[in-house]
Amino acid sequence: MRATYEDLLRAARRTAVDLHREVHSDQAELAAGWQAVLVAARRHLRWLRGDLTSFDASKRIVVRSGAPMPRLAQAIGAGADLLASQDPSTAAALDDRDDLAAARAEVAAVVLIAGRVVLRDLRISKQSPGYRRVTKVMAELEVLAQSDRRRTGLGVLGGLAIGAPQDGVDDVSLLARCAGRWERGHQSIPPLTLLSRDLRSMTAQLRTVCGYTWHLADHLLAMTAALGLGALLELDLRTMKVALRTFDDGAMRVARCWQRRVSDVSGRSNTAGEVAFLELVRIFDRVVRRDGALLAPSELVPTPQAAAALLDAMDELVYSADRVVRMQQQAVAGLIVEGRLFVPRHELAKRDPRYLRRPGAGSRSPQVRWVRTSRADCFDELTDALQWSVDHLSVAADLARRMAGTCHQSRPYGAARNPVMPPPFVDVRKKADRFVADSTGSGNPGQEPVGPGR
Structure with missing residues (x-):
């Protein structure tokens, strides 16, 4: 389970709020802690393209880390650290002005609570320079706190998460770590460099990961009554199982498309995602099996603590699978637009009259059985099955996230995740449809589709 920016705020x-409920008698510690909060808030606001200019941040501050006010400074600083850790693929979330204004308002509102504590408990005269400095800072914070005109939350920015799950301490927590490594392995490969065998392998990997996750959800569901996990969790688990099973139906259609509708490059994929997937399967087997036999539900989920750990692992697994299937959809879209995928010649002939009128089309010489094309309608079955898979796996990911106990906002990736994606076959450059028959400059990619084996 990853902490999101919204969770940290x-x-x-x-x-x-806990700080406001206490009375603070140590004046020196309170003043130093307030300065630490302002330093952390200023650093945080700078990541949000704001600033806090009405105090002197040049003085060296030494505070006791366990004190209440420094704990607030650490909490504010953790949000700044999360923003600083974003890579270029997720940094686009920092470009939305409305989301940035909402985050600045939330940070300012939190610091204002601490400022009210200082004004209440710090025994200084209202005419003293120190009191005036505090009120000046709070006036600036009031302006920032009122700057959120939208009042609809943090948007995409609130779902930014740290780059990877926490280090695993047992096999169940290692599942989350390996799932993140599997996702990053696929992310590291440019989509347009993938071969059809790599895409076929991704489909098989997704079916395997979701099949194992379905097994974990099934065993957890069998123990909900015995462990007293509640009816709501039971309902979510049942719905998640249906979503995973429905996703698998779509993934089976995608696999059949690789076998029958799109020419496949034979051989075994050796991408980074494939290597990470093999390690993930090894950890899966260690979790669900003992001495070669599957564990019973009572052995896999013996305690409520084990159930909570399993929910965290399932959250990471389904989230990573959701990311990988979207990468696959993006790769297929790019390959279609570039005219890099092969389809049966008769499929193109039925849809493109120009193909039949090309030079040499009426000759009796041997014709290639597979041709390249950028016509989107030649790939309708594939793109529809991919969209079906994405939609249902997204539902499973949202359910897993809710059951894991974090905020309801879905994790975004890059600019956004939740908005409806455009059709994967849209060609924004308006390139002309094209086909390539004999003049490919390379050998025939395969006269017959290969079998479904990975």
């Missing part, structure tokens, strides 16, 4: 607000 919620934790900071909770820390500030």
